[in-house]
Amino acid sequence: MVEKSFVDKLVTTLAYALVGCFAIACLYPLVMVVSVSFSSEREIARHGYSIIPQALSLDTYRYIFANSGARILRSYGVTIFVTVAGTIGALLITSMIAYAISIRKLKYRNVLAFVCNFTIIFSAGLIPWYIVSVNYYGLKNSTIALILPSIFSVWNMFLMRTYFAAISPSLYEAAEIDGANHFTIFWRVALPLSKTPLLTVGLMYALQYWNDWWNALIFINDKDLFPLQYYLYNILSNVNAISSGRIPSGAASGITLPAETVKMAVTVITIGPIIFLYPFIQKYFVQGVMTGALKE
Amino acid sequence: MNSNVEQPPSLVREIKKKGFLYEIKKHRILYLMSVPALIVLIMFSYIPFAGIWMAFTDFNVVDGIYGSKFVGLDNFKFFFENGMGWKVTYNTLFINFFGIILGIIVPVTLAILLHEVRGVAFKKMTQSMMFFPYFISWIVVGAIIYGIFSTDVGIANQLLKALGADPIRWYSEPKYWKAIIIIASVWKWSGYSSIIYLAAMANFDESLYESAKVDGANKLQRILFLTVPMLKPTMIILTLMSVGRIFYGDFGMIYGIVGNNPVLADEVTVIDTYVYQSMRTLGFSYSTAIGLLQSVMGLILVTLANRSAKKFNDGEGLF
Numbered sequence: 001m002v003e004k005s006f007v008d009k010l011v012t013t014l015a016y017a018l019v020g021c022f023a024i025a026c027l028y029p030l031v032m033v034v035s036v037s038f039s040s041e042r043e044i045a046r047h048g049y050s051i052i053p054q055a056l057s058l059d060t061y062r063y064i065f066a067n068s069g070a071r072i073l074r075s076y077g078v079t080i081f082v083t084v085a086g087t088i089g090a091l092l093i094t095s096m097i098a099y100a101i102s103i104r105k106l107k108y109r110n111v112l113a114f115v116c117n118f119t120i121i122f123s124a125g126l127i128p129w130y131i132v133s134v135n136y137y138g139l140k141n142s143t144i145a146l147i148l149p150s151i152f153s154v155w156n157m158f159l160m161r162t163y164f165a166a167i168s169p170s171l172y173e174a175a176e177i178d179g180a181n182h183f184t185i186f187w188r189v190a191l192p193l194s195k196t197p198l199l200t201v202g203l204m205y206a207l208q209y210w211n212d213w214w215n216a217l218i219f220i221n222d223k224d225l226f227p228l229q230y231y232l233y234n235i236l237s238n239v240n241a242i243s244s245g246r247i248p249s250g251a252a253s254g255i256t257l258p259a260e261t262v263k264m265a266v267t268v269i270t271i272g273p274i275i276f277l278y279p280f281i282q283k284y285f286v287q288g289v290m291t292g293a294l295k296e
Numbered sequence: 297m298n299s300n301v302e303q304p305p306s307l308v309r310e311i312k313k314k315g316f317l318y319e320i321k322k323h324r325i326l327y328l329m330s331v332p333a334l335i336v337l338i339m340f341s342y343i344p345f346a347g348i349w350m351a352f353t354d355f356n357v358v359d360g361i362y363g364s365k366f367v368g369l370d371n372f373k374f375f376f377e378n379g380m381g382w383k384v385t386y387n388t389l390f391i392n393f394f395g396i397i398l399g400i401i402v403p404v405t406l407a408i409l410l411h412e413v414r415g416v417a418f419k420k421m422t423q424s425m426m427f428f429p430y431f432i433s434w435i436v437v438g439a440i441i442y443g444i445f446s447t448d449v450g451i452a453n454q455l456l457k458a459l460g461a462d463p464i465r466w467y468s469e470p471k472y473w474k475a476i477i478i479i480a481s482v483w484k485w486s487g488y489s490s491i492i493y494l495a496a497m498a499n500f501d502e503s504l505y506e507s508a509k510v511d512g513a514n515k516l517q518r519i520l521f522l523t524v525p526m527l528k529p530t531m532i533i534l535t536l537m538s539v540g541r542i543f544y545g546d547f548g549m550i551y552g553i554v555g556n557n558p559v560l561a562d563e564v565t566v567i568d569t570y571v572y573q574s575m576r577t578l579g580f581s582y583s584t585a586i587g588l589l590q591s592v593m594g595l596i597l598v599t600l601a602n603r604s605a606k607k608f609n610d611g612e613g614l615f
Contacts, residue, residue, distance in 0.1 A: 025483070027425045119342075123591055125571070126575065127587055128584060152333050182329070213433065214547065233552070
C-alpha cells in the first residue's frame with residue numbers, strides 16, 4: 001500500500017521535526033543568556049541580544065567579581081548551605097513519616113495520612129502563615145526561615161510511601177524476629193532498598209531549595225542573607241519597573257541600570273551548577289517520575 | 297463494643313489492650329518517627345488556622361487577633377465592591393484555564409511524537425533538552441523573557457525589525473502579557489509532563505498495535521484510535537488535579553516574569569499576587585479574607601475533582 005507507507009513516513013518526519021523544534025525552543029534561551037554574558041556590552045547595546053557571542057569577552061565577569069564579587073559569593077554560600085542542610089533534613093523527616101505510614105500494622109496510619117493530606121486541600125492562606133512565622137516563631141531575617149517552612153512536602157512523602165509500601169513485609173519481619181526495632185529496620189533495611197526514591201525526592205528538594213526565593217521575599221531584608229535567586233530577582237525587578245517607563249526619567253537617571261551583559265552574567269552564575277549537573281541528574285528524575293507514575 | 301453485656305475478664309483486658317494508649321506505646325518508635333513531620337505541619341499549616349478569624353475582623357496589632365473589632369463579611373464585600381475581586385479572579389482563571397488546556401495538548405503531543413522517534417541518540421538528546429526548563433527558577437525565566445522582549449535589545453523586536461514592522465514596547469503593553477505568561481508556563485512544564493505520558497505509554501499492550509498494523513491501519517490511525525484513547529485516563533487525572541487548583545495563581549511565575557511592574561499589573565495580577573500586595577497596602581484582615589475565599593473555593597473544587605477522579609479511576613481518588 002503506497003498510501004499507508006506515505007502516511008507513516010510523514011508521521012515519522014513530522015515527529016522528528018516537531019520534537020527537534022520544541023527541544024531547540026527549550027534550550028535556545030539558555031544559549032542566548034550564556035552568549036550575551038560573554039559578549040561585549042557595546043556590541044549588545046548596538047545589535048541587541050543574539051545566540052552568537054558578539055565580540056567575545058570576559059569583561060562582564062571580571063567587572064562583576066571586581067564590583068560585587070563578595071556579595072555574590074556570600075549569596076552562593078547562603079544558597080549552598082540552605083540547599084544542603086534543607087535537603088538532608090527534608091529527606092530524613094519525609095522518609096521517616098513515609099516509612100511509618102507504609103507499615104500496615106500501624107493502626108493510626110490513616111489518621112497520620114489524613115493529617116498530611118488535609119494540608120494540601122485546605123490552608124489558612126498567606127497572612128496567618130506569615131503572622132505566626134514572624135511574630136511567634138521569629139523567622140524574620142534568619143537562615144532558618146529559608147529552610148524550615150519548606151522542609152516537608154506532603155507530595156514527596158506520598159511518593160516515598162509508595163516505594164516503601166512495595167517492599168516485602170517479610171524482610172521487615174525477619175529483622176523484627178532478630179530483635180530490631182522499627183527505626184533500625186528503617187535505617188538498615190528500608191532505606192538501602194530505596195535508593196531510587198531517595199535520589200528522586202532528594203533531587204526534588206534540592207532543586208526546590210536552590211530555586212527558592214519566595215521565603216527570602218517574605219522573610220529576609222538583610223542583604224547578607226539573600227540567597228542567589230533573590231539576589232538576581234532584585235537586580236531584575238528594578239529593570240522591569242524602569243523599562244515600563246512609569247518611573248519619571250528624572251528619578252530613573254539617579255538609578256544606574258545594570259548593563260545588559262551583567263544581567264545575563266548574573267543569571268548564568270545563578271544557574272551555573274544546574275547547567276553542569278542537569279545532564280547527569282535528569283535521567284534519575286526521569287526514572288523516578290516514571291516509576292512513581294506507574295505505581296500510582 | 298457492647299458494654300452492657302458482661303464480658304469475661306480476659307476479654308476485657310484484651311479490649312483494653314487495643315486502646316489508644318496501648319497502640320501508641322506498642323508502636324512508639326513509628327509514631328516518634330512521624331513527630332518531626334507532624335511538628336512542621338502543625339507549625340506551618342494547623343496553627344495558622346487560628347488566624348482565619350482575622351478575615352472577619354478589622355485587625356489591629358494592639359488588640360490582637362481575637363480582640364479586634366468584629367466586622368462580619370465586610371472584608372469580603374469590599375473585595376468584590378472595589379472591582380479588584382472580579383478582575384483578579386478573572387485573571388487567575390483565564391491564565392490557569394489556558395495553561396491547563398495547553399498543558400495537556402502540548403505534552404501529550406510531545407509524548408506521542410517522541411514515541412514515534414526511533415533514533416535513540418536523537419531521542420535522548422531532545423528529551424534532555426526539553427527537561428531543561430524544569431530545572432530553572434521563575435526568576436531565571438524572567439531574565440530570559442526580558443532578553444526576548446526588551447524594547448531596545450530584545451530578540452522579538454529584532455525579529456519585527458527584520459520583517460519591516462515597527463518595534464513594540466512590550467513592557468508597556470499589558471495586552472500581550474497573559475499570552476506570554478501562559479506560553480512561558482507551557483514551555484517550562486511540558487518536557488516534564490511529557491514524561492508522565494511516556495510512562496503511561498510504556499505500559500500499553502504492544503500486541504494491540506501489531507494487530508492494528510496487520511489490519512492495515514497506518515501510523516496516524518494507530519495514534520488517533522489507539523494511543524490517544526488509551527492515554528485518556530492519565531489526561532483526565534492530571535487535568536482534574538489542575539482543575540482542583542484553578543483558583544490558585546502561581547505567585548513565583550507572575551512575580552518572576554513581571555515583578556511588580558505597575559503598568560502590567562491590571563492584566564496579570566492573580567489572586568496570590570494580589571493577596572501579597574494588599575498585605576502591605578490594605579491590611580491583614582482584608583488579605584486574610586481573600587486568602588480564605590480562595591482556600592474555600594479550592595476545597596470545594598478539589599473535593600469535586602476527587603469525586604470525579606474516583607469515577608474514572610476505579611474508586612481511587614487523587615490522593
